[in-house]
Ligand SMILES: *[C@@H]1O[C@H](CO)[C@@H](O)[C@H](O)[C@H]1NC(C)=O
Ligand SMILES: *[C@@H]1O[C@H](CO)[C@@H](O)[C@H](O)[C@H]1NC(C)=O
């Protein structure tokens with residue numbers, strides 16, 4: 515009897531897991547919801563793992579194995595990682611002799627003394643890597659481990675030049691800015707969409723992180739919605755052709771804090787309108803926004819700002835009814851910032867609106883940030899050595915949000 519019960523339990527469990535088998539791709543959009551291939555709602559609940567700075571590989575590997583990092587993410591119940599990359603990595607592949615070896619990338623970014631030392635630490639933690647391992651192979655290894663542990667990948671084009679993001683004078687702010695070559699951007703994002711076809715857990719890609727008005731106009735195109743529309747439409751079409759299975763995330767202006775004209779199909783400034791139904795791949799389009807109103811004193815004013823800035827695309831009244839994901843928000847993990855109006859407000863709005871999110875940022879430290887090596891990241895969920903969480907209080911609060919989000 516006992517054996518029979520066990521047998522039946524195992525059988526029904528395995529039937530259950532085969533109908534709900536990870537990864538259930540491709541994902542589709544239906545109105546304001548994102549569905550997996552079984553038609554179930556999917557709400558993004560995850561974290562940013564940066565890989566777009568000078569070395570142009572995912573951070574933290576000099577301190578931990580990929581498997582350990584992913585296990586910690588998994589322990590929070592998160593279902594997705596927003597993995598950032600720089601266009602320069604693809605330019606190197608296509609224009610400068612191929613995918614760069616990690617050893618060379620480290621030596622270039624950190625100098626040969628520190629580069630050699632950090633490489634030694636990376637290989638010690640990740641012994642499957644060898645002298646010939648390239649940047650894209652590191653991205654592949656991260657995606658593979660996330661897949662193994664049942665976590666999805668969202669790729670994000672963070673920067674053109676491999677460097678810390680974002681400012682209005684970093685040359686990466688807008689089409690035509692010093693390092694922002696529009697043609698190379700299009701080529702690079704489409705390349706990664708194609709490359710990621712080999713990752714069973716890749717569900718989506720963000721075309722560009724945070725558009726912003728450059729300080730010096732230089733050769734930049736006009737900073738306006740019509741320019742945005744032209745290039746986002748053109749690149750989303752080629753990304754969809756390169757990989758028709760993944761969702762495409764459209765970010766807005768002013769550091770991705772506004773997509774205001776999109777929900778109600780307002781005039782973009784030249785008579786043109788964003789009309790979702792005109793896109794043959796409308797079932798793949800998602801809006802993404804960021805919020806860093808860290809010193810907010812009123813949640814209701816944050817709420818109306820975010821709603822009018824684009825979240826109202828989820829509303830039944832929206833002309834372009836679409837999912838909206840908060841792909842960046844975050845705060846210092848030292849002290850009690852997680853109890854601030856800002857942090858509490860983000861947590862309550864995500865639950866109220868049933869919208870997805872990815873918190874900035876996993877990194878307890880960076881290989882290099884803005885010229886400082888082994889940079890301490892006080893906003894990092896991880897501590898400097900990526901061994902444990904920086905703040906158990908902040909993590910408990912975040913875990914509450916994860917649980918609520920994944921239950922949708
Ligand atoms: C996704 O939507 C497209 C267009 O409506 C449809 O052809 C396709 O079958 C859908 N796929 C899934 C997995 O629902
Ligand atoms: C998705 O979630 C919403 C809100 O909870 C619900 O109304 C809807 O039926 C869900 N859709 C599916 C396919 O489960």
Ligand SMILES: *[C@@H]1O[C@H](CO)[C@@H](O)[C@H](O)[C@H]1NC(C)=O
Nearest residue numbers: 624625627628886887888889
């Ligand atoms: C090597 O890295 C350390 C931090 O680990 C840093 O303090 C030092 O300046 C770096 N050396 C060079 C030559 O950049």
